[in-house]
Amino acid sequence: MNIRNKFFAADKINDHVTRISGMGGEKAFLIEGKERACLFDGCSGVGSLKAFVRELTELPVFMVLSHAHPDHCGAAFEYGACFMHPDDIGLLYTEFASGAEGRLGYDNNSWSEVEKLTTGTMADVVPAHAIKTYPCYDGDVFDLGGRRLEVIAVPGHTRGSIVLLDREDRILYSADAINPNTLFGMIGSTTIEEYRESVLHLKEFQGDFDLMYGGHNPDPQTPKIIDDALMLCDRIMAGEDDQIETVDMISKKKVYVAAKRGENFMPEYGGESNIVYQKDRVFGKKGNAVLSGEPFIG
Ligand SMILES: [Zn+2]
Known part of the structure; x- marks a missing residue:
């Protein structure tokens, strides 16, 4: 299955996980259980990722942010709520992280392996605003119904960086915490x-885990x-x-x-x-x- 619109491209990495790429090649992952789906990261917020995700699953969706950088936090402003490590909340509300021009610039100017079908405009950018941030910490577990995602804190790239481990699939979702x-x-x-x-x-x-899917690289590590x-x-x-x-x-x-x-x-x-x-x-x-x-x- 390959689904795309002018802002996002999706491909399945297995029968219950969809990888979504934004125009700058930044990755989000939609991980589905029996009862709910976790959207891990939200690309840069150029185009409606929430609408795109609605085409991919019937399940209720909640968002988890790996860290508060502009190329990851975009859809959090559409959902209005996300789980994230509290150490990145201050960062989320900086101009660097949530400013519309920076997020648009990321998608328009970044090298990407994803063919760009459009050039975004300011009208395409989801505006930032204060959202509900639910804290998640090292050792917390998200239960999707028949599927569990474990939070591992990896401070480094940002102080509040987290990764998610699916022990059953033997996959680690690492975003920007560790990569080439x-x-x-x-x-x-x-x-x-x-x-x-x-x-x-x-x-x-x-x-x-056997495979580690990051926030940018097309291939897993x-x-x-x-x-x-x-x-x-x-x-x-x-x-x-x-x-x-x-x-x-x-x-x-x-x-x-x-x-x-x-x-x-x-x-x-x-x-x-x-x-x-x-x-x-x-x-x-x-x-x-x-x-x-x-x-x-x-
Ligand atoms: Zn980052």
Whole structure:
């Protein structure tokens, strides 16, 4: 089954999970149980994802946000409610996360493997407003009726980043928390030292999944990415990573890519993890970057 309109494209990864791509290639996942469906992430909010999802399932749908970034939070403003980790709520209401121009710019300007059928306009953007945010924490479980999704907190890319584990399907839905281009030059990111602790926690679940579907990559990763991420954290903290200097697209600050990129943006060393970080945010616990009044970026 492939369904699409001019804003979204959907394909099934199994008989009860639909992957939805926005125009910038950002991914949301509709996971159906017997009684209800979970929409994990909401793309950027260009076009109505809520209307698109209504074409995909008859079940009642609730939303869970992996983290409060502009390319993930869009449909939360249509549903008016979502589960998310409280540590990202402050971030959700920043101009960076929910501003309409930034979300539109993401979908119009991002590279994407999804063929774009339109160029979005401001009239297509779901406007941001205050919504009901229900807290979810590490260890919480969403019961869909015959299917359970377990919350694992992975602070790093943002302080409130969570991933979902389906033990029965042996799938981890990881959004931006761990992937071949994990970004730490972002608003709300933790230090690398803190992220290493999170990856160690995620490693407790390494034997519980075979495939890991992220928030952007077209192809799933494997559990080995956890070992690769730990290795890169160690190299960064020892000052022994590749340190490829580049500029963060959003903050325009100097950032470093931990492992040299090869074909298809994948790291040249053959592993699955890569990390983009700022040198002054490697060590220590800096607290919540948004709520502490620290500069958002850099
Ligand atoms: Zn993100």
